[in-house]
Amino acid sequence: MFKFVLPLLLLLIAGSGVAWYVEQENNSNSATATRAFYGNMDLRQVDLAFNDAGRISDIFVQTGDPVRAGQPIAKLDTRRFDAALAAAQAQLAANQAIYEKLVHGSRPEDIERLRAVVAADQANLQLRERTEARLTTLTQQKLASPQDLDTARAQRAAAAAQLKADQAQLQLAVIGNRPEDIAAAKASVEAATAAVHSAQIARDDTVLTAPSAGIISNRLLEPGDMASPAQPVISLALTNPRWARIYLAESDLGWIHEGMPATIHSDSFPDRSFAGWVGYISPTAEFTPKAVESPSVRTALVYQARVYVCDPADQPLRLGMPVTVKIARDARPVARGADPCAPEPAAP
Incomplete structure (x- = not known):
């Protein structure tokens, strides 16, 4: 009976080894099918100033206030302009x-x-x-x-x-x-x-308005101060578009292209992921910035890329926030002219 048990035991051990190898190979393939890149959130900031010199009479916003395009932000004394x-x-x-x-x-x-x-x-x-x-x-x-x-x-x-x-x-x-x-x-x-x-x-320009939707990041002057075209009054952070700034190695340029979908992850929101797409890849190489957390050698030449975010209404991702961007190798870029944030049509 022992003669039959020993071959059976060896067969079970061999089968377990094959299964473990296949599982490890699948895990390895799935790990290499999606690449992770590390960077920070970025957006545009503009300093708003009046077109003419004058004394500021009112400022209608506070730091941190969200504003819409065309919303009045500040106002000059209008007596000279009325005359x-x-x-x-x-x-x-x-x-x-x-x-x-x-x-x-x-x-x-x-x-x-x-x-x-x-x-x-x-x-x-x-x-x-x-x-x-x-x-x-x-x-x-x-x-x-x-x-x-x-x-x-x-x-x-x-x-x-x-x-x-x-x-x-x-x-x-x-x-x-x-x-x-x-x-x-x-x-x-x-x-x-x-x-x-x-x-x-000139009379209409006494009211300073927001050029686009954004968030007030700083009040540089206050009511009673003298404003001029060369002296900004308000600093505005534009909330659209916003992007994750990452850096690609030269070996990544063969498979990453503009328009490829991506997902953005932040440690501040471990249970959420944000959709995005690769919107820009720099045509010139540069040295990796020291502020970027990357597993690659920091002295290697890399290419800056921007992964634009399909930000939800609450806009939780903030300027400078560290993020992880994941891009699948087999992902297809969206068609030229299509909306990268548009939901995919339901399967028939």
């Missing part, structure tokens, strides 16, 4: 009135008045001509002095000149204004309109 806008609007109104006056020309009442003036000038000239004729006859008869005749002749000449001037003025009133004068007045209106727009823009 400049009012002056520009008044100048526009004056130029517009001059332009309309030239375009419309003389009023019918003005033309009728000028015609009446011309008629009066004609009657006055006829009177002066008759007076001159009488004095000429009287002078020849020695009944009037030559001085009286000279006075009559001068009055007749003055009446003729006045008639000619008033007739010219009437003709200009009937013809209308010169096109050059109208064009110059129109250009003045356009310049005044541009000045109003510029003053309005």
Whole structure:
């Protein structure tokens, strides 16, 4: 009986060894099918400043407040800008009135008045001509002095000149204004309109707004401080996009490509994983930064990559947070133009 037990025991031992080897090989294959990379969370920060110099009257946010795109953040004292806008609007109104006056020309009442003036000038000239004729006859008869005749002749000449001037003025009133004068007045209106727009823009820029959604990371100035275009008021951390900054070895470039899906893990949230995708791989190599926790040799040349995060609504991943990024070797990059964060369609 012992002869049968010993071969059976050896067979069981051999089978156990084969099973252990297969399990270890499967574990080894599964371990190499997904690579882990180590890095930190990163995002963009912008320092917001006013376009014009002025005294800050209000700041509407506190450090740590979330803001949406277009939300007012701070405001300047608007008194100077209101006065400049009012002056520009008044100048526009004056130029517009001059332009309309030239375009419309003389009023019918003005033309009728000028015609009446011309008629009066004609009657006055006829009177002066008759007076001159009488004095000429009287002078020849020695009944009037030559001085009286000279006075009559001068009055007749003055009446003729006045008639000619008033007739010219009437003709200009009937013809209308010169096109050059109208064009110059129109250009003045356009310049005044541009000045109003510029003053309005300056007035609107007294309110500083968020360019994008983000979180207030710092208040650099306070109400009462003087602001200028070169002096930021608020530091804003943009929450979209955010990415994990990792470093790839040269041997990884053959299988990691932009668009490949990835998962991001953080020690702060051990029970959660965050979806993402490889969005950027640097075209140039660099030395591994000392701040990066990587099992590879730190002096080796690596390539920076960004793994963008499909962040959930609560946005738990913060700037500088250490993370582990896992990328499967057999993962397929998303199609060009497709949304990497879009859920996969359900299987039929």
